Amino acid sequence: MTSRRTFLQQSAAVAAAITLIPRPSRAMSTDKRPLIVSTWPFGKAANEQAMKALQAGGSPLDGVEAGIRQTEDSGNLSVGLSGKPNAAGFGQLDACIMNGPGHQAGSVAGLEGIRHPISVARRVMERTPHVMLVGQSARDFALSEGQESIDTSNHPALSAKWWAQQERQVRPTDVNADNHDTIALLVLGADGTLAGGCSTSGLAGKMPGRVGDSPILGSGLYVDNQVGAAGATGIGENVMRYCATFLIVEFMRQGATPTEACQQVIDRIRSLDPKPNELGICFVAVDKQGRYGAAGTTEFPYAVTYPGYSEVEKVAAYPGN
Numbered sequence: 001m002t003s004r005r006t007f008l009q010q011s012a013a014v015a016a017a018i019t020l021i022p023r024p025s026r027a028m029s030t031d032k033r034p035l036i037v038s039t040w041p042f043g044k045a046a047n048e049q050a051m052k053a054l055q056a057g058g059s060p061l062d063g064v065e066a067g068i069r070q071t072e073d074s075g076n077l078s079v080g081l082s083g084k085p086n087a088a089g090f091g092q093l094d095a096c097i098m099n100g101p102g103h104q105a106g107s108v109a110g111l112e113g114i115r116h117p118i119s120v121a122r123r124v125m126e127r128t129p130h131v132m133l134v135g136q137s138a139r140d141f142a143l144s145e146g147q148e149s150i151d152t153s154n155h156p157a158l159s160a161k162w163w164a165q166q167e168r169q170v171r172p173t174d175v176n177a178d179n180h181d182t183i184a185l186l187v188l189g190a191d192g193t194l195a196g197g198c199s200t201s202g203l204a205g206k207m208p209g210r211v212g213d214s215p216i217l218g219s220g221l222y223v224d225n226q227v228g229a230a231g232a233t234g235i236g237e238n239v240m241r242y243c244a245t246f247l248i249v250e251f252m253r254q255g256a257t258p259t260e261a262c263q264q265v266i267d268r269i270r271s272l273d274p275k276p277n278e279l280g281i282c283f284v285a286v287d288k289q290g291r292y293g294a295a296g297t298t299e300f301p302y303a304v305t306y307p308g309y310s311e312v313e314k315v316a317a318y319p320g321n
């Protein structure tokens, strides 16, 4: 006969199992195109801007650019020229963009003083024979393309003094807007084509010249028009050593849902990394069927927008604890 103690243990186990079973959610539905998914609560405004671009007749790529430009202009402390400075007291921005049709990509890294890195990345993709430009040469290209330059020397968040005044010591493993974040934004268009982009000022206090995962294709962002797209945020060093977003897309190709694919990549990284409990990484993904998902080593809010729906959803730290 089942003792009270055993019964309680079994009940607790069942309850725990129930909470782990993915709810039949909107993520299971496939009728939500165009679908826009991005990192962090600030992604919601970006998604909505992207949706406006799509509704005005823009392509998924136009939606990506419009959405990320919104974040770059929003005063965000981790994206664009308002982002926190590097260790030398000035901002160096990273961004990339991918268009599913044609498997095209453009990227910039270490870009200084330019208002919209995502637009420069798009121009690298569309107007040069190359994929990636860096540093002063990326800036020169941006200026030659008429991209807006802003003198940030007086920006409070970009002065060494401001940086020195910060009360809180940055803990690199805290993935939150206090020290680093990225807008990674994925669009599945009404026509089933995919595009994605990301933009960041990178880790606050990084060494000058440090480049994170965000502008590295297959690390901070990857789009495969036959399968799906994935984007990353968190400590770039723990993403780029594993080609994480490429791997997420490959797991989706093998049949994983977007959420499963993000979790499987965290499993993979944890199994290989010498510091598996200090990763500070989060992922979003969408697939060609219109499913979406996310996973993070910390609790991770992300923004989801499709016709009639625009919300910040949240996943618990994975494995949940």
Ligand code: ASP
Pocket: 175, 180, 181, 182, 200, 201, 202, 203, 211, 212, 213, 214, 232, 233, 234, 235, 236, 237
């Ligand atoms: N991934 C970005 C970087 O390492 C920062 C972040 O998303 O938190 O530059």
